[in-house]
Amino acid sequence: MxxxxxxxxxxxxxxxxxxxxxxxxxxxxxxxxxxxxxxxxxxxxxxxxxxxxxxxxxxxxxxxxxxxxxxxxxxxxxxxxxxxxxxxxxxxxPFAGNLNRNLLLPTALGALRPTAFAPATMIAGDARQLRDGRPTLIAGFAELRDFFPPLIAANLRAQGIAAEAAQLALPPTQRQHDFSSVTLARLCEQPAFRANLGEQLAAHVRKGGYARIGLPAILGLRHATAVVRDLQNRAGALIFEIPTLPVSVAGxxxxxxxxxxxxxxxxxxxxxxxxxxxxxxxxxxxxxxxxxxxxxxxxxxxxxxxxxxxxxxxxxxxxxxxxxxxxxxxxxxxxxxxxxxxxxxxxxxxxxxxxxxxxxxxxxxxxxxxxxxxxxxxxxxxxxxxxxxxxxxxxxxxxxxxxxxxxxxxxx
Amino acid sequence: MQTLSTDVLVIGGGATGTGCALDLAMRGIRCILVEKGDITHGTTGRYHGLLHSGGRYVTKDPQSATECAHENAILRRIMPHCIEQTSGFFVITPWDDESYGDVFVTNCHRTGVPVQEISVAEMLRREPALNPRISRVFEVHDGSADSFLATHSVALAAREYGAEIRTYHNVVELVRVGDRVVGAIVEDLRSGERIRIDCTYVLNAAGAWAGKIAAMAGVTVTVVPGKGTMVAMNHRMVNTVVNRCKLPSDGDIIVPIHTVAVIGTTDVHVPDPDVFGIEPEEIQFMLDEGEKLIPGFRQYRALRAWAGVRPLYKDKDVASDRDIPRTFKLLDHEERDGVSGILSIVGGKWTTYRLMAEQTVNELARRLGNTQPCRTASEVLPVPRFEHRAHAMVTVSPDPAAQTPHYWLGKPLALVESEHAAGDLICECELVTRDRIIAAIDAGAHNLDDIRRDVRMGMGPCQGGWCIYRTANLLYERRCADGLSHTHANEAMLHFLQERWKGLTPVLWGDQLRQARLDELIYAGVLGIHRLRALAEPGGGLVTQHPAIATEYVQA
Structure with a gap:
């Protein structure tokens, strides 16, 4: 009982x-x-x-x-x-946000979605920050079919945000099939995978001078904050996650x-x-x-x-x-x-x-x-x-x- | 205004019009086909997919039965990639008249429809889900046909022979000089541009819309738009076409096709082929009828409902619309109405499209002094590029199971597993890969609904929940260099979501209602697509909003 x-x-x-x-x-x-x-x-x-x-x-x-x-x-x-x-x-x-003011976070279509609190891994995507004129990169993997950077960037640009798009090369892995968001999230918790990703992001930042990078919300399953922190250090830019289609890693x-x-x-x-x-x-x-x-x-x-x-x-x-x-x-x-x-x-x-x-x-x-x-x-x-x-x-x-x-x- | 000139202007890109264009082109007659929507936009793309044995018509419409039996054998030969050899049963259930069985067999023999009685035990061995209380079973040569693929194959062949096919071209006026029709003004719905097409003959093959076209020439053709509603169920509970052995009526046939089984149909006279609704009672009635054939039918998940408009031609008083003969008729308006330069081909059904085209083109060829014989019964049709690989798998697989005539979902799955990363699977329900969607885009699909008709994207249980987003992004990435902007990609998604919604509301209950809510969570919640409405507009070659092609279902 x-x-x-x-x-x-x-x-x-x-x-x-x-x-x-x-x-x-x-x-x-x-x-x-x-x-x-x-x-x-x-x-x-x-x-x-x-x-x-x-x-x-x-x-x-x-x-x-x-x-x-x-x-x-x-x-x-x-x-x-x-x-x-x-x-x-x-x-x-941690969750950041405010009971009295909605954040506006980009979606996987580049719409700006109001929400009160977001995990710290997403917070750098708030539109009020994105509109500071400094360039933002939206990046993903061609293998992930639930996230397409070009349309996100185009829709963000139409809303006054200096966004560009890039596809990243998937770091070498043992797996041949099924790069779902959950699989990628687990891979992101492997140091070697993350190091490769970090190098690619750093190269983009050197070339394009990006202040922020938006990535699909696949940056780790159990240690996401640490993964994002590590990638930010490697890339030399702020990183924010954008929620993907279900199954949602952030959920x-x-x-x-x-x-x-x-x-x-x-x-x-x-x-x-x-x-x-x-x-x-x-x-x-x-x-x-x-x-x-x-x-x-x-x-x-x-x-x-x-x-x-x-x-x-x-x-x-x-x-x-x-x-x-x-x-x-x-x-x-x-x-x-x-x-x-x-x-x-x-x-x-x-x-x-x-x-x-x-x-x-x-x-x-x-x-x-x-x-x-x-x-x-x-x-x-x-x-x-x-x-x-x-x-x-x-x-x-x-x-x-x-x-x-x-x-x-x-x-x- | 640009002016084109041709021998024959074919109006209508359904099975009939496309078939006529191929036949004309094969005989060396110049022709232009105009269709206001996409190929198969009208009735051809909205039927259950039955390749008739003729059995359904042996008693009431013997001429149609004979034509079907004849054409059935030809189509199996010329378009094997479009036809699944399911076979078909006519079954007598406890609700049917026992004595009709013998009448049915006699009439099959009389009309040349091959038939064989099999035992109920044999039927249950082959189709265990059928009602064991069925008392007699007759097997016929029914099959299921992919009418989208078939018509695309015919259009591809027609183009190879030199026919010009213009989709999204709407006829706005027929040009008459005295009592002769000499051409038409058409509007390109993508650009709004008008084109004049001069021709020796106009062939009105507009199906349910034939009355509207004829009226532009000042002649009256009474087409009774007979609405037929169908429901796709998320299981192939049978692999054989199952008909009730009785005079044709509502909800008496189940057609297994691709991943689904379709139950049909109703027959309701509607005043206008562009304005009709699907009534909840029609759906409930068909589910009840399905129960009689397959106990537990209601427990299967209904995926979507849709309605097609039969192009029934009414030339004299007949008691009920279902009694109008299903055979076709070629109308010579010179002889009938004193207006020359135009013929109308009306009535008929998908299975007999080739015969309709043959007889129509025989008449046109005679008038044009062309003596070439019809060759459409013997030439095998080409396979469109977006189907190449899926089709190749059917015939070259070393796996004996893959050689079965039944559509088997494992075929595309094996292809995906052997050659693709799973990330290439864009529509998981229908196993549509990235390269097939890109091939459809490259072949000229203008919007997501065109892509759906090409490769079945968005037709499975999730009704586009995931693949609408993915496909719209592929369309954008593939064509943004040609000027397709983000506003068009946004519009493509919004348009397709609404197109799917029309077919969903009549069947939303159980899991499918839950699915609709999940799709709402995805698009309104996670993606916030409604927030992009100001950033959505038709254009960039998308044809999504035009009164000429907007079929709005009336809410019941």
């Missing part, structure tokens, strides 16, 4: 688990697999398209009282982020430091356990059953946190007939009325698609409610993407809302 079982190993679940473990609880994270963290940028987005995220959130909380930020409250946002930053510092993977690092912290605090993680049904007595959740290795396993706990994500994370699924359901506990969902209202005609519609705001409605303590507003389980809290009424991707609050609600559930 655990004190708390967290279902889901994404950002919100890990924060809830860390919070509870820190208070001395016996905690298990039970998940089907890794969460959406592995697909995201590795940055902490609080709120896009505002200058001051914290002020934007305060306004949002007034306008939309059911938004996860409104439910978590400003204290939980600040404390949750502070906790992630402390974990990062201790792991030599994996963020997950990894949280996992290390949870294990350090005595928590447990069980992946490969797909929670598919629950057992309850009245409004108390008693046990869940997970499918794993062709058998069902029963898990019991006093308190539960549902952190399975929304449609992206797999916590909410749709049937061909147009019915949406919550996969783990069969909680009631708040969804658009009818399939006809699920999608906007344009894929990149600025308001997003209503179906992706489907999720669980909760009370002020994040406990699940049914359509009539009655409490479903008194000992369950719902966090992150599984919550209804917001679009974490289009609002640019994916990590912020996950951290705020996850941290709130870790404290209650």
């Amino acid at each position: 655990y004190d708390t079982i967290v279902i889901g190993a994404g950002l919100s679940g890990m924060l809830a688990a860390i919070g509870r473990a820190e208070r001395g609880e016996k905690v298990l994270v039970l998940a089907k697999g890794h969460g959406a963290t592995h697909w995201s940028t590795g940055c902490i987005d609080l709120l896009a398209d505002v200058d001051d995220p914290l002020a934007g959130i305060a306004q949002l909380a007034i306008q939309r009282p059911h938004h996860p930020y409104a439910l978590a409250g400003p204290a939980m946002i600040e404390q949750g982020i502070a906790r992630v930053r402390t974990i990062g510092e201790a792991a030599d993977y 994996m690092r963020l997950y990894q430091i949280l996992e290390d912290e949870l294990l350090r605090l005595g928590g447990r993680i069980q992946l490969g356990g797909f929670v598919q049904r629950a057992e309850h007595i009245g409004d108390t959740l008693v046990a869940v059953f997970s499918e794993a290795a062709a058998r069902e396993q029963r898990h019991t706990a006093r308190h539960w946190v549902l952190a399975t994500g929304g449609i992206l994370g797999g916590g909410v699924r749709a049937t061909p007939e147009g019915y949406l359901y919550e996969t783990a506990l069969a909680l009631p969902l708040q969804t658009p009325d009818g399939r006809a209202g699920w999608f906007a005609p344009r894929f990149l519609d600025e308001h997003g698609h209503p179906v992706f705001q489907s999720g669980v409605r909760v009370d002020q303590r994040l406990r699940p409610l049914d359509a009539a507003g009655r409490l479903v389980y008194e000992n369950v809290q719902v966090v992150g993407g599984a919550l209804a009424g917001y679009d974490p991707i289009r609002e640019g609050c994916l990590e912020g809302a996950a951290i705020a609600t996850g941290w709130a559930a870790g404290q209650a």
